[in-house]
Amino acid sequence: MVDKKGFKAGYVAVLGRPNVGKSTLINQVLQQKLSIVSHKPQTTRHQILAIYHNPKGQIVFLDTPGIHNQKKTALNKQLNQTARSSAQEVDVILHLVEAGQWHDEDRRATEIVMSGGGQKILVINKVDLVDEKSELLPFVDNILINFSYDEVFYISALKNKQVDHLVSRLLNMLPESPPLYDPSFISDRSTRFFVSELIREQLTLRFHQELPYSLTVTIDAYEPEESITHIHATIWVEREQQKRIIIGRGGAAIKQVGVKARAEIEDFIQSRVNLKLWVKIKSAWTDDQQALDGLGYKEP
Ligand SMILES: Nc1nc2c(ncn2[C@@H]2O[C@H](COP(=O)(O)OP(=O)(O)OP(=O)(O)O)[C@@H](O)[C@H]2O)c(=O)[nH]1
Ligand SMILES: [Mg+2]
Structure with a gap:
């Protein structure tokens, strides 16, 4: 080919x-x-x-x-x-x-x-x-x-x-050219990146009315084992109030987000997943270039 x-x-x-x-x-x-x-x-x-x-x-x-x-x-x-x-x-x-x-x-x-x-x-x-x-x-x-x-x-x-x-x-x-990427390659992004995006998608879908754009997700641990992959992720927000919304009464909201995100991630990586989510505050990260870089918003 x-x-x-x-x-x-x-x-x-x-x-x-x-x-x-x-x-x-x-x-x-x-x-x-x-x-x-x-x-x-x-x-x-x-x-x-x-x-x-x-x-x-x-x-x-x-x-x-x-x-x-x-x-x-x-x-x-x-x-x-x-x-x-x-x-x-x-x-x-x-x-x-x-x-x-x-x-x-x-x-x-x-x-x-x-x-x-x-x-x-x-x-x-x-x-x-x-x-x-x-x-x-x-x-x-x-x-x-x-x-x-x-x-x-x-x-x-x-x-x-x-x-x-x-x-x-x-x-x-397109110009005549040999393939630019190996056929097994579908993206330049890592699995961790897609996992963080799938969590952010559930958050966006659930909280689009309450929250502005001020949330992002980082993956702190990604540990595949034979029959299950353990994933720890942090949801970063700007204010205490936003943190409370995401966690919900008695942790109900974040639990539901976790269940849906886990299903999407399992589908994507084709493995069972144990997903743990934390919510933390990083004030005004959307307006702070250093914080943006730290959260992965630099050009690849
Ligand atoms: N009816 C209809 N809805 C569509 C179509 N294409 C996309 N949508 C909907 O439009 C919305 C936005 O789609 P996205 O693919 O996220 O749009 P985007 O241009 O990537 O948006 P940003 O990433 O925010 O710039 C979603 O609700 C889609 O389901 C279409 O052909 N018909
Ligand atoms: Mg888009």
């Missing part, structure tokens, strides 16, 4: 404002939950490589944090910077926009997309939410009047509509 003539391989960055479905698309293509997803904006916080393998080629996707206009904490700045640097030195940029929904942040995202290298595809996602598809034509025309893209696709990442079509087009667009 490796030295077959005509094999294609390259990098594809997936960009767009928060919540447009970037991570959902990548998970759909890979048929695996590599990137956590929620209905809350700014779910993805790190650039994540997700590698799609196929007999005809290899697509190295870069999932990125949503491009936003939020107030300028160190975390917010870092998220946009991560997206901006992902746009450089890729072969193709997929710019996701939600069907019929154009916000200020989409304009900001477009500027970052246009500043990047490579070919640019405008991807209109969530078309399943639009009944009258013809309404999308003027919507897209309005974008194309101001910005120039090489191609336009209409997809539903969630319902898997036109995703195959997009993937085969991407394979065509």
Whole structure:
């Protein structure tokens, strides 16, 4: 397979404002939950490589944090910077926009997309939410009047509509090249990273109304044994009040989060898991570059 003539391989960055479905698309293509997803904006916080393998080629996707206009904490700045640097030195940029929904942040995202290298595809996602598809034509025309893209696709990442079509087009667009990664490789991130993300996903899903973005998760111990893996994790928050919410009355809330996260982790690592969670306070970490670095928010 490796030295077959005509094999294609390259990098594809997936960009767009928060919540447009970037991570959902990548998970759909890979048929695996590599990137956590929620209905809350700014779910993805790190650039994540997700590698799609196929007999005809290899697509190295870069999932990125949503491009936003939020107030300028160190975390917010870092998220946009991560997206901006992902746009450089890729072969193709997929710019996701939600069907019929154009916000200020989409304009900001477009500027970052246009500043990047490579070919640019405008991807209109969530078309399943639009009944009258013809309404999308003027919507897209309005974008194309101001910005120039090489191609336009209409997809539903969630319902898997036109995703195959997009993937085969991407394979065509990539340069001829031997594979960039070993076929056994699906991501540049460690298992520990995915485990911490699966815990953060459950926290985001459960506490999205009570808590702002000020929580993160670190893995303190990861010890696989023959029949079970022991995992100790710390949930970092900024305030005592947030800690109380997460723990819940008599520890009920954190217990439920633990049960759900454990099931997701067991699915991901294919092993039984003994999960222990702690909640600790690190004040104002979202606005402190040193604390961010300590919690793993440096570029890999
Ligand atoms: N109806 C519909 N919902 C979708 C589609 N794609 C994604 N979603 C939903 O949109 C929400 C956001 O999806 P994500 O994949 O987390 O979005 P994202 O762009 O990665 O968001 P950030 O990481 O916050 O930038 C989730 O609730 C998804 O289920 C789609 O094609 N149709
Ligand atoms: Mg995401």
